Amino acid sequence: MILSTWGLLAFLVASSVAGNGAAKSEPGFTLTAPEMTLTLVPDEPYGRKPRVPQPTAVNMATETQAAGPGTTLQKGWYWIRAVAAPNYHKYLQTKPAVAAGTAMLESYTSAGQFNVVDGQLVENTGDEDQSLYMWVEKPVSDFTQRTLATWFNTTKNPFGTFAFQGDALTWSAPEVKRQNLAAWLVCKNQALFINTGAYAYQTPAGCSDQTIHYYNDAHANN
Numbered sequence: 001m002i003l004s005t006w007g008l009l010a011f012l013v014a015s016s017v018a019g020n021g022a023a024k025s026e027p028g029f030t031l032t033a034p035e036m037t038l039t040l041v042p043d044e045p046y047g048r049k050p051r052v053p054q055p056t057a058v059n060m061a062t063e064t065q066a067a068g069p070g071t072t073l074q075k076g077w078y079w080i081r082a083v084a085a086p087n088y089h090k091y092l093q094t095k096p097a098v099a100a101g102t103a104m105l106e107s108y109t110s111a112g113q114f115n116v117v118d119g120q121l122v123e124n125t126g127d128e129d130q131s132l133y134m135w136v137e138k139p140v141s142d143f144t145q146r147t148l149a150t151w152f153n154t155t156k157n158p159f160g161t162f163a164f165q166g167d168a169l170t171w172s173a174p175e176v177k178r179q180n181l182a183a184w185l186v187c188k189n190q191a192l193f194i195n196t197g198a199y200a201y202q203t204p205a206g207c208s209d210q211t212i213h214y215y216n217d218a219h220a221n222n
């Protein structure tokens, strides 16, 4: 038996009315006539997401920090580390690594890569257009303040000048009179500070005197 066009149309209307509700929640519905089977699949409503598998997991790490330069030292960069207790072979870095944040000395396994360029201490992020720079806390008025905080930011440091003297990292600013330009302090949570006073003299509570030095072995190590 062959259905006429009008017959099929009437059948379709009757079926979709009868299937009201149920048809809505299903991707399609099937009409079966004695000698033919017709499967109707509605078009994707405009503006809805296509029915293809969508990724459900988002890698947060790649959204919040650069990939980084890796664990092999890149040409033109250095590790920077302390060489005396209690931070012997602890390395300059941030937590999370390769991101703006407090400068600290921590494990070689997450060490950052740095160099001094035009008085800036620059961190290699693996993307030469997006370096990080060490900033130094600028006192509001008292430039004898004993400790100056340090951290990394995406823009250049407006206060003072970094330099290597031998392999030691130094910082100086005309406003700050220092006895030893290479004197640093590592305090609570391994945070790194400029020590504006004398090295190993009246060390602030909770801090350790350190100098920090560049190191250019291929891999940071203990």
Ligand SMILES: *[C@@H]1O[C@H](CO)[C@@H](O)[C@H](O)[C@H]1NC(C)=O
Pocket (backbone or CB within 6 Å): 135, 153, 154, 155, 156
């Ligand atoms: C980071 O740099 C921007 C631009 O120079 C500055 O406005 C902001 O205060 C800096 N933030 C920190 C925490 O240094």
